Amino acid sequence: MQITHFKTPLLGLSLLGGALLVAGCNQAGTQTASTANTTTVAQNEAPPAGSSAAQSQAKTGDDHGHSSDAAALEAHPHATKLLFAASPGEIPVGKPATWTLQINDAKTGAPVKDFSVVHDKLMHLIVVSRDLSWFNHIHPEYKGNGTFKVTTTLPRAGAYKLYADYTPKGKTQEVAPHEFSTAGTAPGATNVSLTPDKMNGPWMTKKVVAHPEGEPEAKGGPTYEVALMPMPFPMKAGADSMLHFQVRDAKGVPVKDLQPYLGAMGHAVILSSDTKQYLHSHPMEGGMDGKPHDMSKMGEMKHAAPPKSGGPDVMFHTKMPAAGNYKAWGQFMHKGKIITAAFVVNAGQPDANAKAQTGAGHEHKEGDPPHAH
Incomplete structure:
Protein backbone atom coordinates (compact mmCIF):
# COMPACT_ATOMS: atom_id res chain seq x y z
CA MET A 1 0.00 0.00 0.00
CA GLN A 2 1.39 3.39 -0.96
CA ILE A 3 0.68 6.26 1.41
CA THR A 4 0.99 9.99 0.95
CA HIS A 5 0.81 12.07 4.11
CA PHE A 6 0.61 15.84 3.95
CA LYS A 7 -0.61 18.75 5.97
CA THR A 8 -3.47 20.42 4.14
CA PRO A 9 -2.14 23.59 2.45
CA LEU A 10 -3.45 26.91 3.69
CA LEU A 11 -6.60 27.66 1.78
CA GLY A 12 -8.36 30.92 1.08
CA LEU A 13 -12.10 30.46 1.64
CA SER A 14 -14.60 32.88 0.14
CA LEU A 15 -18.34 32.59 0.49
CA LEU A 16 -19.55 34.00 -2.80
CA GLY A 17 -23.32 34.11 -2.40
CA GLY A 18 -24.14 30.44 -2.81
CA ALA A 19 -20.61 29.44 -3.75
CA LEU A 20 -17.62 28.26 -1.79
CA LEU A 21 -14.33 29.36 -3.32
CA VAL A 22 -11.13 27.60 -2.39
CA ALA A 23 -7.75 28.93 -3.50
CA GLY A 24 -4.72 26.90 -2.47
CA CYS A 25 -1.98 28.95 -0.82
CA ASN A 26 1.69 28.56 -1.61
CA GLN A 27 2.84 26.76 1.51
CA ALA A 28 4.23 23.26 1.31
CA GLY A 29 3.05 20.90 4.00
CA THR A 30 4.59 17.99 5.81
CA GLN A 31 4.50 14.93 3.55
CA THR A 32 5.55 11.33 3.85
CA ALA A 33 5.66 8.88 0.95
CA SER A 34 5.76 5.37 2.44
CA THR A 35 7.16 2.77 0.08
CA ALA A 36 9.88 0.19 0.61
CA ASN A 37 12.18 3.09 1.46
CA THR A 38 10.48 5.80 3.50
CA THR A 39 11.27 9.44 2.78
CA THR A 40 10.13 12.12 5.19
CA VAL A 41 10.05 15.80 4.22
CA ALA A 42 9.87 18.42 6.95
CA GLN A 43 7.65 21.47 6.42
CA ASN A 44 9.29 24.01 4.07
CA GLU A 45 12.37 21.79 3.73
CA ALA A 46 13.47 20.91 0.21
CA PRO A 47 12.96 17.17 -0.44
CA PRO A 48 15.66 15.04 -2.04
CA ALA A 49 15.75 15.50 -5.81
CA GLY A 50 13.90 12.78 -7.69
CA SER A 51 12.11 11.41 -4.63
CA SER A 52 8.38 10.73 -4.67
CA ALA A 53 8.03 13.23 -1.86
CA ALA A 54 9.74 15.86 -4.00
CA GLN A 55 7.26 15.26 -6.79
CA SER A 56 4.33 15.42 -4.38
CA GLN A 57 5.57 18.63 -2.76
CA ALA A 58 6.02 20.28 -6.13
CA LYS A 59 2.40 19.54 -6.96
CA THR A 60 0.79 20.61 -3.69
CA GLY A 61 2.71 23.87 -3.26
CA ASP A 62 0.51 25.78 -5.71
CA ASP A 63 0.67 29.51 -6.19
CA HIS A 64 -2.75 31.02 -5.74
CA GLY A 65 -5.14 33.87 -6.24
CA HIS A 66 -7.12 35.45 -3.43
CA SER A 67 -10.40 37.24 -3.87
CA SER A 68 -10.60 40.22 -1.53
CA ASP A 69 -14.37 40.44 -1.87
CA ALA A 70 -15.98 41.91 1.23
CA ALA A 71 -17.74 38.60 1.96
CA ALA A 72 -14.51 36.62 2.00
CA LEU A 73 -13.51 34.76 5.13
CA GLU A 74 -9.97 35.38 6.32
CA ALA A 75 -7.54 32.74 5.13
CA HIS A 76 -6.48 30.55 8.03
CA PRO A 77 -4.31 27.53 8.77
CA HIS A 78 -6.44 24.45 8.51
CA ALA A 79 -7.23 22.54 11.67
CA THR A 80 -6.79 19.15 10.00
CA LYS A 81 -4.39 17.19 7.83
CA LEU A 82 -5.19 14.49 5.31
CA LEU A 83 -3.59 11.06 4.97
CA PHE A 84 -4.42 9.46 1.61
CA ALA A 85 -3.81 5.78 0.87
CA ALA A 86 -4.85 3.51 -2.00
CA SER A 87 -5.14 -0.27 -2.17
CA PRO A 88 -3.59 -1.54 -4.35
CA GLY A 89 -0.86 1.06 -3.89
CA GLU A 90 -0.46 1.51 -7.64
CA ILE A 91 -3.95 2.58 -8.64
CA PRO A 92 -5.11 0.43 -11.58
CA VAL A 93 -7.05 1.55 -14.64
CA GLY A 94 -10.47 0.07 -15.28
CA LYS A 95 -10.42 -1.93 -12.04
CA PRO A 96 -11.70 -1.02 -8.57
CA ALA A 97 -9.35 0.43 -6.00
CA THR A 98 -10.12 1.31 -2.40
CA TRP A 99 -9.11 4.76 -1.22
CA THR A 100 -8.67 5.61 2.44
CA LEU A 101 -8.81 9.23 3.56
CA GLN A 102 -7.70 9.73 7.15
CA ILE A 103 -8.46 13.11 8.74
CA ASN A 104 -6.24 14.01 11.70
CA ASP A 105 -5.81 17.08 13.88
CA ALA A 106 -3.07 19.23 12.36
CA LYS A 107 -1.48 20.05 15.71
CA THR A 108 -1.80 16.86 17.73
CA GLY A 109 -2.00 14.26 14.98
CA ALA A 110 -4.99 12.67 16.72
CA PRO A 111 -7.90 11.46 14.55
CA VAL A 112 -10.78 13.89 14.04
CA LYS A 113 -13.77 11.83 15.17
CA ASP A 114 -16.81 14.05 14.61
CA PHE A 115 -17.97 15.66 11.37
CA SER A 116 -21.01 17.71 10.41
CA VAL A 117 -23.46 16.58 7.75
CA VAL A 118 -23.36 19.04 4.83
CA HIS A 119 -25.79 18.47 1.96
CA ASP A 120 -26.71 15.03 3.28
CA LYS A 121 -23.11 13.74 3.51
CA LEU A 122 -20.15 13.86 5.88
CA MET A 123 -17.71 14.12 2.97
CA HIS A 124 -18.03 15.12 -0.67
CA LEU A 125 -15.18 13.94 -2.87
CA ILE A 126 -14.72 15.59 -6.27
CA VAL A 127 -12.33 13.70 -8.57
CA VAL A 128 -11.16 15.03 -11.94
CA SER A 129 -8.59 14.03 -14.51
CA ARG A 130 -5.89 16.70 -14.69
CA ASP A 131 -6.94 17.60 -18.24
CA LEU A 132 -10.49 18.15 -16.85
CA SER A 133 -12.04 15.79 -19.40
CA TRP A 134 -13.37 13.43 -16.69
CA PHE A 135 -15.31 14.22 -13.52
CA ASN A 136 -16.87 12.29 -10.65
CA HIS A 137 -18.64 13.30 -7.44
CA ILE A 138 -18.58 10.51 -4.85
CA HIS A 139 -19.14 10.10 -1.12
CA PRO A 140 -16.72 8.05 0.97
CA GLU A 141 -18.25 6.09 3.84
CA TYR A 142 -17.25 7.14 7.34
CA LYS A 143 -15.74 4.23 9.29
CA GLY A 144 -15.13 6.15 12.51
CA ASN A 145 -11.97 7.46 14.14
CA GLY A 146 -11.39 9.95 11.32
CA THR A 147 -11.30 7.33 8.56
CA PHE A 148 -13.28 7.54 5.29
CA LYS A 149 -13.21 4.80 2.65
CA VAL A 150 -14.51 4.53 -0.89
CA THR A 151 -14.03 1.97 -3.66
CA THR A 152 -14.01 3.49 -7.12
CA THR A 153 -12.72 2.87 -10.64
CA LEU A 154 -10.74 5.26 -12.82
CA PRO A 155 -11.49 4.92 -16.54
CA ARG A 156 -8.09 5.63 -18.09
CA ALA A 157 -4.42 6.12 -17.32
CA GLY A 158 -3.12 9.52 -16.35
CA ALA A 159 -2.89 12.17 -13.68
CA TYR A 160 -5.85 13.00 -11.44
CA LYS A 161 -6.73 15.47 -8.72
CA LEU A 162 -9.23 15.10 -5.89
CA TYR A 163 -10.86 17.63 -3.58
CA ALA A 164 -12.00 16.26 -0.22
CA ASP A 165 -14.72 18.55 1.14
CA TYR A 166 -15.65 18.05 4.82
CA THR A 167 -16.52 19.98 7.98
CA PRO A 168 -15.17 18.89 11.39
CA LYS A 169 -17.92 19.30 13.96
CA GLY A 170 -17.89 22.80 15.41
CA LYS A 171 -15.24 23.92 12.90
CA THR A 172 -15.21 25.63 9.52
CA GLN A 173 -15.54 23.79 6.22
CA GLU A 174 -12.28 22.48 4.78
CA VAL A 175 -11.28 21.37 1.28
CA ALA A 176 -8.12 19.30 0.90
CA PRO A 177 -6.74 18.86 -2.64
CA HIS A 178 -4.50 15.94 -3.56
CA GLU A 179 -2.88 14.92 -6.84
CA PHE A 180 -2.03 11.36 -7.86
CA SER A 181 -1.48 9.21 -10.93
CA THR A 182 -2.54 5.76 -12.05
CA ALA A 183 -0.13 2.83 -12.26
CA GLY A 184 2.56 3.31 -14.88
CA THR A 185 1.92 7.03 -15.27
CA ALA A 186 4.78 9.39 -14.49
CA PRO A 187 3.65 12.17 -12.15
CA GLY A 188 3.96 15.71 -13.40
CA ALA A 189 2.07 18.81 -14.39
CA THR A 190 -0.54 18.52 -17.12
CA ASN A 191 -1.10 21.47 -19.42
CA VAL A 192 -4.81 22.12 -19.77
CA SER A 193 -6.14 24.06 -22.74
CA LEU A 194 -9.82 24.93 -22.41
CA THR A 195 -11.84 26.53 -25.19
CA PRO A 196 -15.13 28.21 -24.22
CA ASP A 197 -18.22 26.49 -25.59
CA LYS A 198 -19.97 28.26 -28.45
CA MET A 199 -23.24 30.04 -27.86
CA ASN A 200 -26.40 29.05 -29.75
CA GLY A 201 -28.39 32.22 -29.26
CA PRO A 202 -28.31 32.93 -25.50
CA TRP A 203 -27.51 29.30 -24.62
Missing part, protein backbone atom coordinates in the same frame (compact mmCIF):
# COMPACT_ATOMS: atom_id res chain seq x y z
CA MET A 204 -24.72 26.75 -24.71
CA THR A 205 -26.19 23.25 -25.13
CA LYS A 206 -24.97 19.69 -24.57
CA LYS A 207 -26.49 16.23 -25.03
CA VAL A 208 -25.67 13.98 -22.07
CA VAL A 209 -26.60 10.51 -20.84
CA ALA A 210 -27.90 10.15 -17.27
CA HIS A 211 -26.05 7.70 -15.02
CA PRO A 212 -26.28 6.14 -11.55
CA GLU A 213 -24.74 8.24 -8.79
CA GLY A 214 -20.94 7.94 -8.78
CA GLU A 215 -20.86 5.95 -12.05
CA PRO A 216 -20.28 8.47 -14.87
CA GLU A 217 -19.05 5.76 -17.25
CA ALA A 218 -22.33 3.79 -17.06
CA LYS A 219 -24.05 3.27 -20.41
CA GLY A 220 -27.68 2.90 -21.44
CA GLY A 221 -29.26 5.73 -19.47
CA PRO A 222 -31.75 8.21 -20.90
CA THR A 223 -30.46 11.15 -22.95
CA TYR A 224 -31.04 14.75 -21.90
CA GLU A 225 -30.27 18.14 -23.36
CA VAL A 226 -28.77 20.57 -20.87
CA ALA A 227 -28.43 24.26 -21.69
CA LEU A 228 -26.37 26.91 -19.91
CA MET A 229 -26.80 30.67 -20.06
CA PRO A 230 -23.99 32.64 -18.34
CA MET A 231 -25.42 35.85 -16.85
CA PRO A 232 -24.35 38.46 -17.67
CA PHE A 233 -22.61 37.57 -20.89
CA PRO A 234 -19.72 38.06 -21.16
CA MET A 235 -18.91 37.40 -17.50
CA LYS A 236 -16.27 39.46 -15.72
CA ALA A 237 -13.80 38.28 -13.09
CA GLY A 238 -14.59 39.57 -9.61
CA ALA A 239 -18.18 40.42 -10.51
CA ASP A 240 -21.39 38.68 -9.45
CA SER A 241 -22.53 36.20 -12.07
CA MET A 242 -25.23 33.58 -12.58
CA LEU A 243 -24.99 30.20 -14.24
CA HIS A 244 -28.53 29.54 -15.48
CA PHE A 245 -28.98 25.85 -16.33
CA GLN A 246 -32.04 24.48 -18.09
CA VAL A 247 -32.66 20.72 -18.23
CA ARG A 248 -34.61 19.31 -21.19
CA ASP A 249 -35.40 15.82 -22.42
CA ALA A 250 -33.88 14.31 -25.56
CA LYS A 251 -36.43 16.14 -27.74
CA GLY A 252 -35.72 19.50 -26.15
CA VAL A 253 -38.85 19.57 -23.97
CA PRO A 254 -38.19 21.23 -20.57
CA VAL A 255 -38.06 18.78 -17.64
CA LYS A 256 -40.28 20.15 -14.87
CA ASP A 257 -40.00 17.31 -12.36
CA LEU A 258 -36.33 17.33 -11.36
CA GLN A 259 -35.71 15.75 -7.96
CA PRO A 260 -33.63 17.14 -5.09
CA TYR A 261 -30.09 15.81 -5.16
CA LEU A 262 -28.11 15.86 -1.90
CA GLY A 263 -30.43 18.39 -0.31
CA ALA A 264 -30.61 20.80 -3.26
CA MET A 265 -32.13 20.99 -6.74
CA GLY A 266 -28.66 20.80 -8.20
CA HIS A 267 -24.95 21.25 -7.65
CA ALA A 268 -22.36 23.15 -9.67
CA VAL A 269 -18.62 22.54 -9.37
CA ILE A 270 -16.32 25.01 -11.12
CA LEU A 271 -12.57 24.66 -11.65
CA SER A 272 -10.07 27.03 -13.21
CA SER A 273 -8.02 25.62 -16.07
CA ASP A 274 -5.02 25.19 -13.74
CA THR A 275 -7.27 23.42 -11.15
CA LYS A 276 -6.09 25.79 -8.41
CA GLN A 277 -9.42 27.58 -8.04
CA TYR A 278 -12.34 25.41 -6.85
CA LEU A 279 -15.90 26.63 -6.45
CA HIS A 280 -18.89 24.58 -5.27
CA SER A 281 -22.22 26.33 -5.70
CA HIS A 282 -25.83 25.49 -4.89
CA PRO A 283 -29.09 26.88 -6.28
CA MET A 284 -30.31 30.25 -5.08
CA GLU A 285 -33.80 31.22 -3.93
CA GLY A 286 -35.97 32.30 -6.85
CA GLY A 287 -33.62 30.59 -9.28
CA MET A 288 -36.04 28.08 -10.78
CA ASP A 289 -38.74 30.19 -12.37
CA GLY A 290 -36.86 30.84 -15.62
CA LYS A 291 -37.51 34.58 -15.40
CA PRO A 292 -34.87 37.30 -15.77
CA HIS A 293 -33.11 38.19 -12.54
CA ASP A 294 -31.96 41.56 -11.26
CA MET A 295 -28.17 41.16 -11.21
CA SER A 296 -27.78 44.13 -8.85
CA LYS A 297 -29.55 42.19 -6.06
CA MET A 298 -27.54 38.99 -6.36
CA GLY A 299 -25.75 39.53 -3.09
CA GLU A 300 -29.11 39.52 -1.27
CA MET A 301 -30.23 36.13 -2.60
CA LYS A 302 -30.48 33.17 -0.22
CA HIS A 303 -30.08 29.42 -0.55
CA ALA A 304 -33.16 27.71 -1.84
CA ALA A 305 -34.95 25.16 0.31
CA PRO A 306 -35.43 22.34 -2.19
CA PRO A 307 -39.02 21.55 -3.17
CA LYS A 308 -40.13 17.97 -3.79
CA SER A 309 -39.66 18.58 -7.51
CA GLY A 310 -38.83 21.49 -9.78
CA GLY A 311 -37.19 22.65 -12.95
CA PRO A 312 -36.44 23.02 -15.74
CA ASP A 313 -34.44 26.09 -14.64
CA VAL A 314 -31.78 25.90 -11.91
CA MET A 315 -29.63 28.96 -11.24
CA PHE A 316 -26.34 29.27 -9.39
CA HIS A 317 -24.75 32.44 -8.05
CA THR A 318 -20.98 32.57 -8.46
CA LYS A 319 -18.03 34.92 -8.82
CA MET A 320 -14.97 33.98 -10.84
CA PRO A 321 -11.88 35.02 -8.86
CA ALA A 322 -9.64 35.81 -11.84
CA ALA A 323 -9.84 36.24 -15.60
CA GLY A 324 -9.55 33.06 -17.62
CA ASN A 325 -11.36 29.91 -18.71
CA TYR A 326 -13.23 27.71 -16.25
CA LYS A 327 -14.95 24.35 -16.54
CA ALA A 328 -18.34 24.09 -14.84
CA TRP A 329 -20.14 20.81 -14.13
CA GLY A 330 -23.86 21.03 -13.35
CA GLN A 331 -25.45 18.00 -11.66
CA PHE A 332 -29.17 17.28 -11.38
CA MET A 333 -31.37 14.28 -10.59
CA HIS A 334 -34.32 12.98 -12.61
CA LYS A 335 -36.08 9.67 -12.08
CA GLY A 336 -33.31 8.51 -9.78
CA LYS A 337 -30.48 9.08 -12.27
CA ILE A 338 -27.81 11.80 -12.22
CA ILE A 339 -27.54 14.24 -15.12
CA THR A 340 -24.03 15.69 -15.36
CA ALA A 341 -23.31 18.37 -17.95
CA ALA A 342 -19.96 20.14 -18.39
CA PHE A 343 -19.37 23.52 -20.02
CA VAL A 344 -16.34 25.74 -20.49
CA VAL A 345 -16.98 29.41 -19.77
CA ASN A 346 -14.76 32.48 -19.81
CA ALA A 347 -14.43 35.29 -17.30
CA GLY A 348 -13.01 38.44 -18.84
CA GLN A 349 -10.75 40.98 -17.21
CA PRO A 350 -12.51 42.85 -14.38
CA ASP A 351 -13.77 46.35 -15.01
CA ALA A 352 -11.31 48.96 -13.80
CA ASN A 353 -13.73 50.47 -11.28
CA ALA A 354 -14.73 47.03 -9.92
CA LYS A 355 -11.08 46.05 -9.54
CA ALA A 356 -10.34 49.26 -7.67
CA GLN A 357 -13.29 48.73 -5.31
CA THR A 358 -12.95 45.00 -4.59
CA GLY A 359 -9.35 44.15 -5.40
CA ALA A 360 -10.59 41.37 -7.68
CA GLY A 361 -7.89 39.90 -9.83
CA HIS A 362 -5.09 40.15 -7.26
CA GLU A 363 -2.89 37.10 -7.59
CA HIS A 364 -0.13 36.06 -5.24
CA LYS A 365 2.74 34.51 -7.15
CA GLU A 366 5.64 32.42 -6.02
CA GLY A 367 8.34 34.66 -4.62
CA ASP A 368 5.97 37.34 -3.35
CA PRO A 369 6.07 38.14 0.38
CA PRO A 370 3.90 35.65 2.31
CA HIS A 371 0.41 36.61 3.41
CA ALA A 372 -0.37 37.02 7.06
CA HIS A 373 -2.72 34.16 7.94
